Amino acid sequence: MIDTLKQHLAEVEAFSSTSKDEIEAFRIKYLGKKGLLNSFFAEFKNVPNGQKKEFGQAINQLKTSANEKVNTLKQAVENQSETQGKYGDLTRPGEPIEIGARHPISIVKNRIINIFSRIGFNVSEGPEIEDDWHNFTALNLPEYHPARDMQDTFFIQTDPDILLRTHTSSVQVRYMENNRPPIRTISPGRVYRNEAISARSHCFFHQVEGLYVDKDVSFADLKQTLQYFTSEMFGKSKIRLRPSYFPFTEPSAEVDVYWGLETETDYKMTKGTGWLEIMGCGMVDPNVLQNCGIDPEVYSGFAFGMGIDRIALLLHQIPDIRLLSENDIRFLDQFKSSL
Ligand code: PHE
DSSP, X not given: OHHHHHHHHHXXXXXXXXXXXXXXXXXXXXXXXXXXXXXXXXXXXXXXXXXXXXXXXXXXXXXXXXXXXXXXXXHHHXXXXXXXXXXXXXXXXXXXXXXOOOOHHHHHHHHXXXXXXXXXXXXXXXXXXXXXXXXXGGGTOOTTOGGGGGSOOOBSTTOTTEEEXXXXXXXXXXXXXXXXXXXXXXXXXXXXXXOOXXXXXXXXXXXXXXXXXXXTOOHHHXXXXXXXXXXXXXXXXOEEEEEEEETTEEEEEEEEEEOOSSSHHHHHHTTTSSEEEEEEEEEEOHHHHHHTTOOTTTOEEEEEEEEHHHHHHHHHTOSOGGGGGSOOHHHHGGGTTOO
8 A cells, every 4th residue: 555655656756747638637636536645545544553654644745746746837837838928938049040141243243333432423224135226336336337246245036136235335325315414323234245154254244334424524534533443442553554445435445453463363363464454444435425415525424344253253262253153052151241
């Protein structure tokens, strides 16, 4: 008999549950009207006198134990449902949220926009599928102009009038057609050229082109603006302008920034010269202003255009331009800490 009591005591102490039903069943089993404890009490009168003391203590201990157990388990279940009811378990550690990363092209593009917006340039955009007028003709590239071959063009089906824009100069034309000077705008966007894909070039890439049209805009303004840009963008203000040719600007120049020759990478990047070519620029050809309805006798302007992809490769030491469009998460993840 005493052994049975001890067994029950062990059972009571070992019992644990978070289910209300199980706890209630446990309570009924021990403490209910027809429960075990009452039956033990009922048997008490049959216990020989000599054992009464030990037996009585054991029953009382079992009763206290069972009562305590039921109370603590019930309390625990109640506490849990209280916090879970509205907010879940507030003490649990938070779930980690994966944050995304900006694409290196966007990082560079946003930096360029930011730099030019500080000196009053706004942002303009236009369609990627363009017509001949906005991509070529208005930009002083009439039909059969040999310079059209400078940019290998993708045409849409067989219509020679509809094409994928080869530069965002087309946006500048649209902007001039719809806005009067003073104009200060930059046009970021994706452009397409039918070129062989390699580590250095792709058949689509991204540009930011800039345009400033007002009275008395001079080449000196252009140079000053470019110098401001390179020092903000690269921390380098030594630039040189090499004479070049673009049909839509006259005179035209290629802009090099002095990168330095301190490290082996500098050496490789600049092919041992220290100079890095970053963009084309020039004074807007009077024909272009005329084509867009702006009087070249009154107004003059400068324009420039650069590729974002190359700059992104340069700033982030990316060895292959194709990585920029493959969407490999292992590559993209690495830009989490960037702007
Ligand atoms: N549109 C030229 C290109 O895509 C860049 C450029 C823009 C050059 C404006 C001069 C002036 O190569």
